[in-house]
Amino acid sequence: xxxxxxxxxxxxxxxxxxxxxxxxxxxxxxxxxxxxxxxxxxxxxxxxxxxxxxxxxxxxxxxxxxxxxxxx
Amino acid sequence: xxxxxxxxxxxxxxxxxxxxxxxxxxxxxxxxxxxxxxxxxxxxxxxxxxxxxxxxxxxxxxxxxxxxxxxxxxxxxxxxxxxxxxxxxxxxxxxxxxxxxxxxxxxxxxxxxxxxxxxxxxxxxxxxxxxxxxxxxxxxxxxxxxxxxxxxxxxxxxxxxxxxxxxxxxxxxxxxxxxxxxxxxxxxxxxxxxxxxxxxxxxxxxxxxxxxxxxxxxxxxxxxxxxxxxxxxxxxxxxxxxxxxxxxxxxxxxxxxxxxxxxxxxxxxxxxxxxxxxxxxxxxxxxxxxxxxxxxxxxxxxxxxxxxxxxxxxxxxxxxxxxxxxxxxxxxxxxxxxxxxxxxxxxxxxxxxxxxxxxxxxxxxxxxxx
Numbered sequence: 162x163x164x165x166x167x168x169x170x171x172x173x174x175x176x177x178x179x180x181x182x183x184x185x186x187x188x189x190x191x192x193x194x195x196x197x198x199x200x201x202x203x204x205x206x207x208x209x210x211x212x213x214x215x216x217x218x219x220x221x222x223x224x225x226x227x228x229x230x231x232x233x
Numbered sequence: 234x235x236x237x238x239x240x241x242x243x244x245x246x247x248x249x250x251x252x253x254x255x256x257x258x259x260x261x262x263x264x265x266x267x268x269x270x271x272x273x274x275x276x277x278x279x280x281x282x283x284x285x286x287x288x289x290x291x292x293x294x295x296x297x298x299x300x301x302x303x304x305x306x307x308x309x310x311x312x313x314x315x316x317x318x319x320x321x322x323x324x325x326x327x328x329x330x331x332x333x334x335x336x337x338x339x340x341x342x343x344x345x346x347x348x349x350x351x352x353x354x355x356x357x358x359x360x361x362x363x364x365x366x367x368x369x370x371x372x373x374x375x376x377x378x379x380x381x382x383x384x385x386x387x388x389x390x391x392x393x394x395x396x397x398x399x400x401x402x403x404x405x406x407x408x409x410x411x412x413x414x415x416x417x418x419x420x421x422x423x424x425x426x427x428x429x430x431x432x433x434x435x436x437x438x439x440x441x442x443x444x445x446x447x448x449x450x451x452x453x454x455x456x457x458x459x460x461x462x463x464x465x466x467x468x469x470x471x472x473x474x475x476x477x478x479x480x481x482x483x484x485x486x487x488x489x490x491x492x493x494x495x496x497x498x499x500x501x502x503x504x505x506x507x508x509x510x511x512x513x514x515x516x517x518x519x520x521x522x523x524x525x526x527x528x529x530x531x532x533x534x535x536x537x538x539x540x541x542x543x544x545x546x547x548x549x550x551x552x553x554x555x556x557x558x559x560x561x562x563x564x565x566x567x568x569x570x571x572x573x574x575x576x577x578x579x580x581x582x583x584x585x586x587x588x589x590x591x592x593x594x595x596x597x598x599x600x601x602x603x
Binding site: 164165190192193194195204206207208209211212214215216 | 436498
């Protein structure tokens with residue numbers, strides 16, 4: 162239920178995308194996001210893309226961890 | 234100690250900027266002079282992954298992780314499950330639901346027991362499957378069991394809006410959707426479980442935005458961190474929470490920035506509230522919480538299965554001796570239940586927390602050696 166799985170968009174046709182999860186491909190509804198494109202890493206929950214993931218997350222998290230270090 | 238080593242190399246799909254061993258050392262350092270720290274998580278996937286990765290076993294003894302009402306199947310009231318079983322047992326009905334909902338027992342059996350009896354109960358992986366079942370079976374009434382939080386409510390809204398626009402009338406929804414913030418607020422205000430911080434649910438927050446949980450720091454004066462679902466995501470969030478506790482600061486920090494923004498998924502939020510509006514909802518373990526549920530707006534009211542099948546209030550008792558309600562409030566843990574692992578197992582569950590893979594009892598049962 163709360164299980165959302167990241168995958169990569171391989172193809173888009175109208176409001177549906179083919180999302181690849183490391184070898185398994187599924188048709189997925191794109192109604193809940195804007196500007197999704199082929200190659201995007203997306204979070205899929207119960208057949209719907211709920212978010213396009215940020216590939217530069219590492220950089221952002223690094224800043225957050227550095228921020229948290231002020232507590233030490 | 235030096236934290237330069239936290240800034241590390243890429244890992245998997247994403248660049249992991251720090252090392253789990255260093256995070257563990259950081260958490261130990263930050264918590265060494267603190268009193269007991271109890272961190273509650275309210276997401277089923279956190280519950281399962283915390284046990285799967287064995288995170289409690291690598292944390293210092295004064296940090297306790299407590300599972301709250303995060304599993305949608307588990308918080309669904311016994312009355313709603315009894316209503317589902319009653320509808321699915323009628324002639325001419327095709328009942329569609331997610332797999333883990335099928336085996337939750339009530340006094341009149343479970344949806345799975347009806348399936349075994351020959352009733353048409355179908356497991357679906359997306360709510361939109363119910364739409365195609367309805368258009369393929371115009372002579373049947375198709376009922377979808379809508380459960381879950383802000384992560385699945387937009388899907389149900391999309392389903393009902395599509396049915397409305399396409400003129401499909403043999404579809405209805407048993408709407409048991411719930412929203413998270415008010416329930417979390419009530420639970421943390423009760424203080425009975427001595428919670429000192431909240432690990433916010435990453436996927437709910439991807440829809441609601443991290444700001445939806447800022448009340449935890451602003452109003453309840455507790456530290457909070459939105460967390461992802463890998464071991465390093467969860468540990469990074471615990472690291473930040475421990476840091477805030479040490480410095481006596483309360484903020485709501487987003488530690489899952491690859492999926493969660495400040496304001497969330499506006500399209501999904503707008504769709505929920507275009508089709509549905511808040512109502513009071515009954516939660517297993519938490520009771521009736523004002524404004525914590527969703528019902529269809531007047532325009533879509535004909536898709537409400539409670540109305541279509543004239544389901545009145547059903548009385549249905551929770552299984553005798555079952556501690557699911559106490560466990561969902563974070564007041565007890567599964568091994569304290571007399572049924573746990575004896576008369577209640579994933580194969581033959583007594584309560585919902587053992588049924589769902591995201592349930593606290595199931596996680597304790599499968600990963601008890603971790």
